[in-house]
Amino acid sequence: MRFRVRRGLVAPALLALAISQAAFADDGISYRFSGFGTAGYVQTNTDDLTFHNPGQLKGATTSGSGRVDSRLGAQFDLSLNDQLSATVQGLAQQNAKGDFRPKLEWAFVRYKPVDGVSLRVGRLGWPAYLVSDYRYVGYSNPWLRAPLEVYDLAALDYFDGADVTWTHALGPGTLSVQVLGGHATSDLPNSTQAAARLRVNQLYGGYVTYDIGDFHFRGGASTAHVDYNSPAVNPLLAGLQFAGFASISQSLVAHNKRTTFTSFGGTYDAHNILATAEYGSLRSSSFLGRDKGWYGTLGYHFGTWTPYVTYAGYNKPSQRNNYNVPPIGPLLPLSAGVAALTGSSSQHTTSAGVRWDVYKNIDIKAQIDHVLPSANGGNFGNVSPSYNGHAVNVYSAVVDFVY
Amino acid sequence: MIRTMMKWVAVTALTLAVAPAFAGVAVIVSAKSDAAKMSKDQVADLYLGKSTAFPGGGSAKLFDQPESSAVREQFYQKLADKSASQVKAVWSRLIFSGKALPPKEASSDAEVKKAVASGNTAVGYIDASAVDATVKVVLTLP
Numbered sequence: 001m002r003f004r005v006r007r008g009l010v011a012p013a014l015l016a017l018a019i020s021q022a023a024f025a026d027d028g029i030s031y032r033f034s035g036f037g038t039a040g041y042v043q044t045n046t047d048d049l050t051f052h053n054p055g056q057l058k059g060a061t062t063s064g065s066g067r068v069d070s071r072l073g074a075q076f077d078l079s080l081n082d083q084l085s086a087t088v089q090g091l092a093q094q095n096a097k098g099d100f101r102p103k104l105e106w107a108f109v110r111y112k113p114v115d116g117v118s119l120r121v122g123r124l125g126w127p128a129y130l131v132s133d134y135r136y137v138g139y140s141n142p143w144l145r146a147p148l149e150v151y152d153l154a155a156l157d158y159f160d161g162a163d164v165t166w167t168h169a170l171g172p173g174t175l176s177v178q179v180l181g182g183h184a185t186s187d188l189p190n191s192t193q194a195a196a197r198l199r200v201n202q203l204y205g206g207y208v209t210y211d212i213g214d215f216h217f218r219g220g221a222s223t224a225h226v227d228y229n230s231p232a233v234n235p236l237l238a239g240l241q242f243a244g245f246a247s248i249s250q251s252l253v254a255h256n257k258r259t260t261f262t263s264f265g266g267t268y269d270a271h272n273i274l275a276t277a278e279y280g281s282l283r284s285s286s287f288l289g290r291d292k293g294w295y296g297t298l299g300y301h302f303g304t305w306t307p308y309v310t311y312a313g314y315n316k317p318s319q320r321n322n323y324n325v326p327p328i329g330p331l332l333p334l335s336a337g338v339a340a341l342t343g344s345s346s347q348h349t350t351s352a353g354v355r356w357d358v359y360k361n362i363d364i365k366a367q368i369d370h371v372l373p374s375a376n377g378g379n380f381g382n383v384s385p386s387y388n389g390h391a392v393n394v395y396s397a398v399v400d401f402v403y
Numbered sequence: 404m405i406r407t408m409m410k411w412v413a414v415t416a417l418t419l420a421v422a423p424a425f426a427g428v429a430v431i432v433s434a435k436s437d438a439a440k441m442s443k444d445q446v447a448d449l450y451l452g453k454s455t456a457f458p459g460g461g462s463a464k465l466f467d468q469p470e471s472s473a474v475r476e477q478f479y480q481k482l483a484d485k486s487a488s489q490v491k492a493v494w495s496r497l498i499f500s501g502k503a504l505p506p507k508e509a510s511s512d513a514e515v516k517k518a519v520a521s522g523n524t525a526v527g528y529i530d531a532s533a534v535d536a537t538v539k540v541v542l543t544l545p
Contacts, residue, residue, distance in 0.1 A: 089501070140496045360487070
């Protein structure tokens with residue numbers, strides 16, 4: 001039997017629904033569905049290495065890819081009253097296994113006991129970067145993608161835990177102090193079934209934001225015990241142990257090793273000028289070593305067109321002197337492995353791009369990156385043995401939308 | 404000849420009358436509200452999501468005009484020197500970080516007035532020529 005509704009019943013039912021929702025609104029309960037997405041295409045001028053975003057398995061070469069920058073997100077916000085609200089956000093983008101399985105990015109309850117204090121519990125965005133909170137919302141960002149020289153230093157999107165934010169007027173601006181604690185697990189790019197996983201335990205962090213006029217500044221640090229469990233590294237560490245280099249193996253292994261990430265940056269956006277710069281530094285007492293990255297972006301709004309340029313750099317100094325495995329006879333592969341793991345790495349990128357606000361909630365962006373990676377391939381993946389450190393051009397175009 | 408001129412004058416007058424006569428944008432609260440005046444920075448902080456504090460206590464309930472309306476473009480341009488799409492980008496950052504919900508959209512000056520008049524901590528903006536006794540002007544953007 002099919003269920004039928006007589007036409008005459010529908011209108012009153014809808015009216016009743018509308019009235020009940022209006023009543024909800026009066027009680028202070030409100031909710032909102034929002035969504036965002038990007039359809040992107042990227043291509044490079046070489047097959048020697050692969051361009052991808054942090055944590056992705058598949059990327060682009062001279063054969064372009066729509067799997068690097070394309071993504072879809074949805075968010076539901078429920079506000080019960082001025083004190084209590086909840087937010088859930090899901091995101092689908094190419095992940096460490098190379099598929100688009102949706103992930104829960106955030107899911108938290110927020111409680112504001114008094115004005116200026118906010119307490120959140122649940123799955124929260126890790127707020128280390130200037131655009132951490134909306135990194136994947138292309139529409140919210142000036143660039144086609146956040147500069148990888150900084151955003152690939154510590155590729156952790158969210159953690160499970162709690163944070164407290166205290167906001168107060170300070171001088172002519174607004175100061176906000178956030179402290180957080182929790183833990184996180186995220187997959188590392190790997191096509192095999194073996195568990196390639198990054199575990200971040202006992203994560204603690206503190207961040208300070210200062211808003212003054214059209215300036216926005218943010219900085220802070222997070223520290224945690226990090227486990228980096230990857231089939232790409234494990235055999236080498238086991239081999240070192242076996243060959244009698246246990247102390248080197250112990251020193252390199254990222255097993256519950258103290259890792260600290262410090263970052264600060266600022267933006268200015270007014271009078272049609274857009275300027276933003278950021279610096280990040282990772283220090284780990286393991287093979288992850290010490291990485292530093294930074295970038296600066298300048299843009300100008302010509303009506304609906306915003307051309308911009310970015311210069312970004314990343315540098316990881318060599319630690320080879322600390323880990324000497326003699327390159328002789330049967331030790332040759334181990335020695336080469338340690339040298340590769342502890343060698344220096346760098347990348348410098350000059351980017352030029354343009355954002356066009358084509359419709360009220362849609363933008364189109366195009367960007368060209370001229371990248372100079374070190375001979376080990378910098379932030380690129382699948383580096384071919386024949387790669388000699390030549391420059392790589394990356395050509396990208398995206399359509400971003402929010403609703 | 405005279406007739407043609409008269410016709411011209413009439414047409415011109417009619418066009419002028421129909422074209423929106425911008426007397427500026429008035430930022431309004433309920434006539435019953437205790438709030439007296441607000442500074443441009445205070446209003447900008449509210450409408451760009453930097454603050455939710457209603458003058459005199461409580462959290463402000465904001466109302467926006469429709470996205471395509473001229474008064475909305477004027478308001479953000481005069482308030483913060485930002486285009487409607489720049490403001491949209493600002494709010495998309497706040498929304499997708501779960502920090503704030505954007506102002507509610509009302510369909511016209513009359514709808515904004517109605518919503519603001521009945522809400523104790525409601526704030527809205529309308530064409531200054533549409534102001535009446537149900538609301539109180541806390542800031543005028545010329």
